[in-house]
Amino acid sequence: DALEFVKLMYTNSFTKMKPMSGRYGLMLGEDGMVKDDGIICKINDQHFIATTTTGGAANVLSHMEEYAQTEWPNLQVYLNSITEQFSTFNLSGPKSRIIMQRVFPNVDFSNEKFPFMTFQFVDYLNSKIRILRASFTGELGYEIYVQPKNALKLWERIFYFSRDVELMPYGTETMHLLRAEKGYIIVGQDTDGTVTPLDLNLNWMIGKYKKDFIGKRSLNRSDIIRSDRKQLVGLVPINKAYGIEEGQHVIEEEHLNTPIKEPIKMLGQVTSSYFSPTLNYSIAMALIKGGNRKIGSKLFVSTSNLNTIAVEVVKPNFIDPENKRLTS
Numbered sequence: 643d644a645l646e647f648v649k650l651m652y653t654n655s656f657t658k659m660k661p662m663s664g665r666y667g668l669m670l671g672e673d674g675m676v677k678d679d680g681i682i683c684k685i686n687d688q689h690f691i692a693t694t695t696t697g698g699a700a701n702v703l704s705h706m707e708e709y710a711q712t713e714w715p716n717l718q719v720y721l722n723s724i725t726e727q728f729s730t731f732n733l734s735g736p737k738s739r740i741i742m743q744r745v746f747p748n749v750d751f752s753n754e755k756f757p758f759m760t761f762q763f764v765d766y767l768n769s770k771i772r773i774l775r776a777s778f779t780g781e782l783g784y785e786i787y788v789q790p791k792n793a794l795k796l797w798e799r800i801f802y803f804s805r806d807v808e809l810m811p812y813g814t815e816t817m818h819l820l821r822a823e824k825g826y827i828i829v830g831q832d833t834d835g836t837v838t839p840l841d842l843n844l845n846w847m848i849g850k851y852k853k854d855f856i857g858k859r860s861l862n863r864s865d866i867i868r869s870d871r872k873q874l875v876g877l878v879p880i881n882k883a884y885g886i887e888e889g890q891h892v893i894e895e896e897h898l899n900t901p902i903k904e905p906i907k908m909l910g911q912v913t914s915s916y917f918s919p920t921l922n923y924s925i926a927m928a929l930i931k932g933g934n935r936k937i938g939s940k941l942f943v944s945t946s947n948l949n950t951i952a953v954e955v956v957k958p959n960f961i962d963p964e965n966k967r968l969t970s
């Protein structure tokens with residue numbers, strides 16, 4: 643009953659999902675608020691592998707165990723954590739396919755044989771590794787799941803075959819910037835326990851014909867469907883020389899030479915902000931009241947010295963909105 647269980651735990655519809663494919667999954671609490679997200683890989687109807695928000699695996703496993711034991715004990719489903727059984731690399735960038743083809747010459751990485759959001763099991767050093775074509779950076783990318791004992795050898799092999807393409811390791815700060823340029827959320831940073839899929843414009847992730855899933859009833863509550871709820875938008879400074887600070891408030895009034903001294907109406911707050919080297923200016927994501935209606939309008943963001951900077955409200959997708967890089 644693994645398929646039935648996954649359908650109940652996540653908002654998505656998994657019924658027509660093909661074996662050996664992956665799907666971005668959204669998990670809600672009973673209140674309809676976003677609890678976690680990740681990629682759900684389907685081996686077959688009886689076997690799924692779910693990834694979670696970084697650091698969230700233990701909480702998600704506990705959440706699943708509770709429902710399996712208390713709400714749906716009739717389902718024949720078993721859960722195992724495999725976090726410690728694998729080391730995982732993400733190889734990302736426009737040249738990643740070239741590198742992968744060199745490292746794994748027996749695998750066809752063409753779009754036709756290895757399309758976006760599919761995975762394959764590959765033989766490596768007398769073991770099976772899993773390669774998933776997915777990306778949290780917005781670029782062509784592959785996630786490689788390998789046994790820890792073989793991880794260093796594979797890491798060295800990847801760099802050996804990348805000497806002519808300027809491959810370099812990247813850390814979490816780079817990852818955060820790249821995902822923000824694409825408008826990808828981080829649960830716990832762009833959400834705070836009061837955010838629904840509708841607030842994030844992730845309506846497309848809710849299975850239209852699903853009879854039930856955790857949080858489904860709550861999504862129809864009058865408070866949840868209000869049009870003036872805080873919604874995720876993008877912000878760009880009108881003067882590109884300015885930066886936007888995370889955590890600052892978004893307001894309608896401008897304060898330039900007169901510092902903010904009294905309580906004023908706040909529309910919301912900046913959840914993520916970075917300087918984009920690709921665009922050569924700062925970008926930000928924010929949750930603001932009625933955000934979808936404010937796309938294209940001018941608002942103001944407070945600063946740490948109690949002034950404001952003018953920003954334009956845009957859709958929270960700053961680079962490659964058509965996903966051509968992802969699916970290239």
